[in-house]
Amino acid sequence: MAAPDHSAAAIVIGGGLHGSSVALHLARAGVHALVLEKNYVGRHASGVNAGGVRTLARHLAEIPLSLASLALWKDIENLVDDDCGFEQHGQILVAENEADLATLQTRLQTLSAQGYIHEQWLAPSALCERIPAINPSVRGGIMAAENGAADPYRTTLAFRRKAESLGARFREGVLVKRVERVGRQWSVSTETDVFTTPVIVNCAGAWADRIASQLGEDVPLEAIAPMMLVTLPMPHFLDPVVIGSGRPLSFKQRANGTVLIGGGRRARVNRDTNWTELDFHALAEGARVVCELFPHMRQAVINRGWAGIEARMPDDIPVIGPSIRHENAFHAFGFSAHGFELGPIVGKIIADLITEGFTDLPIEPFRIDRFALGNGAAATGDSGR
CATH class of the missing domain: 3.50.50.60 (FAD/NAD(P)-binding domain)
Structure with missing residues (x-):
């Protein structure tokens, strides 16, 4: 025994x-x-x-779980005695061109047919009003207003x-x-x-x-290692989390002014040794996407980057x-x-x-x-x- x-x-x-x-x-x-x-x-x-505390842009199979989890996030302090840094400023999936626009409109039609209303269309003017720093050439986006982010x-x-x-x-x-x-x-x-x-x-x-x-x-x-970058603090310009539609991007500004840049670009990884190595070419491509969507980010100073190992199916x-x-x-x-x-x-x-x-x-x-x-x-x- x-x-x-x-x-x-x-x-x-x-x-x-x-x-x-x-x-x-x-x-x-x-x-x-x-x-x-x-x-x-x-x-x-x-x-x-x-x-990211995100119900936005989920696979259809994940939507019921993500909505149920969001209900727990809204009461997270009662669940774990800590608010976990959870803030609800929304998340926005941005269309940069006609192809993105068609993809997002199709998604909204699919969600509507399934009875889901948690994702709502933002016209270009409404999107630019909500995020003045964004490139005004954007074609609109989908927003999940109750989404947000927490400290992982x-x-x-x-x-x-x-x-x-x-x-x-x-x-x-x-x-x-x-x-x-x-x-x-x-x-x-x-x-x-x-x-x-x-x-x-x-x-x-x-x-x-x-x-x-x-x-x-x-x-x-498959063991993967998504990479993240964080800048030095910048003046406040962004509340919601911004996600790219046609190009990989996850972009948010934290309360301390630093900007967190992700989107799924991957480091090299060996899970047997817990080893990851950043792919600087891929990071540079991610930075280019950021600067095209937020032109003032050309003045940003990158502080550090990292990657964590996780599983992909x-x-x-x-x-x-x-x-x-x-x-x-x-x-x-x-x-x-x-x-x-x-x-x-x-x-x-x-x-x-x-x-x-x-x-x-x-x-x-x-x-x-x-x-x-x-x-x-x-x-x-x-x-x-």
């Missing part, structure tokens, strides 16, 4: 935002999980992303602290090497210890395919839900560079599956076996990338 500190009602593999959220929601339901994190909480994607590292730590206050345990610097079924229990082996639990949750991010493979559920996961939507092969095993990974906003609701979904046996939200498109079944796309609709 395992020692008391080597057993738990559930073990969560991975201590990023989604793993911490699972631990919190389980603790709220009276289930005290043990979270095993190979580095430290927030080391990779969860702590170094752009912090602060948010991840807030979920961890709240989970711990309710009885969850976290162990950092613990690499899970092997997961196997032993009778009615799961045996989770690390480099130095063996833990036992009736329930496991795979939230291992860019390393989650290795855990899934041990369950006989191979997935075509071929259809750009995550794996969320139960194992298909095993009872009491669950997955939440592969958020493909847009998982931050979903963190609160994904934790609740997994906790509900564990404690109640079901969730009210539609998670069928996120089944882990969708690739093995030959379903290269989990649902129809634009990926919103």
